[in-house]
Amino acid sequence: MARIKYYYDTETCKYERVKVSSWDIFLNLLGFLTVALILAIGILLGYNTYFDSPKEALLKKENEELNMYYELLKKDMNETQDMLASLQNRDDQIYRVIFEAEPIPSSIREAGVGGANRYKDMIESDLQREELIVESFKKLDKLKKQMYIQTKSFDEIMKLAKNKEELWAATPAIQPISNKELKRLASGFGIRIDPILKTSKMHAGVDFSAERGTPIYATGDGVIKSVRYDFGGYGKYVVIDHGFGYETLYGHMDLQNVKVGQRVKRGETIGFVGSTGKSTAPHVHYEVHINGKATDPVHYFFQGVTPEEYEEILRLASVENQSLG
Numbered sequence: 001m002a003r004i005k006y007y008y009d010t011e012t013c014k015y016e017r018v019k020v021s022s023w024d025i026f027l028n029l030l031g032f033l034t035v036a037l038i039l040a041i042g043i044l045l046g047y048n049t050y051f052d053s054p055k056e057a058l059l060k061k062e063n064e065e066l067n068m069y070y071e072l073l074k075k076d077m078n079e080t081q082d083m084l085a086s087l088q089n090r091d092d093q094i095y096r097v098i099f100e101a102e103p104i105p106s107s108i109r110e111a112g113v114g115g116a117n118r119y120k121d122m123i124e125s126d127l128q129r130e131e132l133i134v135e136s137f138k139k140l141d142k143l144k145k146q147m148y149i150q151t152k153s154f155d156e157i158m159k160l161a162k163n164k165e166e167l168w169a170a171t172p173a174i175q176p177i178s179n180k181e182l183k184r185l186a187s188g189f190g191i192r193i194d195p196i197l198k199t200s201k202m203h204a205g206v207d208f209s210a211e212r213g214t215p216i217y218a219t220g221d222g223v224i225k226s227v228r229y230d231f232g233g234y235g236k237y238v239v240i241d242h243g244f245g246y247e248t249l250y251g252h253m254d255l256q257n258v259k260v261g262q263r264v265k266r267g268e269t270i271g272f273v274g275s276t277g278k279s280t281a282p283h284v285h286y287e288v289h290i291n292g293k294a295t296d297p298v299h300y301f302f303q304g305v306t307p308e309e310y311e312e313i314l315r316l317a318s319v320e321n322q323s324l325g
Contacts, residue, residue, distance in 0.1 A: 070136075073136075077136075077139055084147060101157070108149060170246055172242065173301075174217065174301070174303050176284055182312050182313060185316045187203060187319075189205060190203060192320065204287050206285075206298060207284070209283045210273045210282060211282060212274055215271075215272060216273060218240055219240075219248055220242045221263075222246070222263070223241050223262070224264060227256050227259060233277050234285060236274065237252070237285075238270050246290060247292075248286070249286070250271060250284055254274025257270050257271045258270045298313055
């Protein structure tokens with residue numbers, strides 16, 4: 001119940017009751033509401049300044065989590081880029097050097113994502129963190145393309161490695177007979193004395209003296225190209241096609257142990273030492289041809305011998321003596 005207010009009237013010397021008009025009530029109420037509203041706004045502003053609403057707190061928490069995961073993703077992308085750069089460097093500086101392949105040009109490795117309108121829809125969607133999101137997508141796209149180029153490069157390297165392995169297996173890399181004591185190399189490649197005519201002639205291979213029946217080995221993987229008997233020359237001989245331009249010839253055999261078209265492996269017995277054809281003693285005449293041209297076989301005796309033994313083979317092959325056939 002509202003208090004009744006009085007005032008002292010000096011004219012009547014009495015306390016008179018204060019009469020309050022509706023307008024006064026309205027003004028008082030308006031003033032009270034104004035002060036209350038100002039206080040409420042101040043309290044609200046102060047609260048919002050120092051405290052988050054539940055929704056704001058949730059959004060802030062989500063934003064912090066997104067920032068954390070973005071930083072982790074950015075770190076992973078950078079580490080992946082570093083790993084890819086290391087692979088690219090090894091690819092160009094090691095693998096491609098080993099297999100004699102040209103390095104991939106940097107312009108191709110950079111793998112531009114291309115297309116000015118590639119991210120047009122993303123840009124026009126009015127994203128809040130547009131630059132951050134677009135740059136992340138650009139980096140991922142570039143990384144994916146660089147990885148694709150690297151995988152194609154490794155496919156090429158694998159093919160080259162397979163060819164290199166086949167080339168190594170096909171290379172005539174051993175001596176055609178067992179020669180552990182290095183006493184069987186009787187005559188080398190080059191100008192030598194013909195055993196029949198006694199004149200200087202080109203000797204297109206090397207001669208290994210050995211007892212009749214000594215096994216003769218294929219010096220590299222290949223396919224038997226010829227199995228023949230040349231009465232006035234190589235006698236019974238075998239020619240192996242190794243591929244990659246290599247062919248080897250084994251002459252003056254006593255017995256051939258293979259047939260045309262047969263595939264042989266390095267170290268496999270293809271025949272036995274004899275003295276057939278134009279021969280003065282049991283031996284095997286061995287030739288290496290590259291793209292149809294005879295070359296010095298001792299240059300390929302690098303498997304199964306030490307550096308010192310190879311030096312001795314070179315010395316023995318350089319002696320200008322008489323060939324055996």
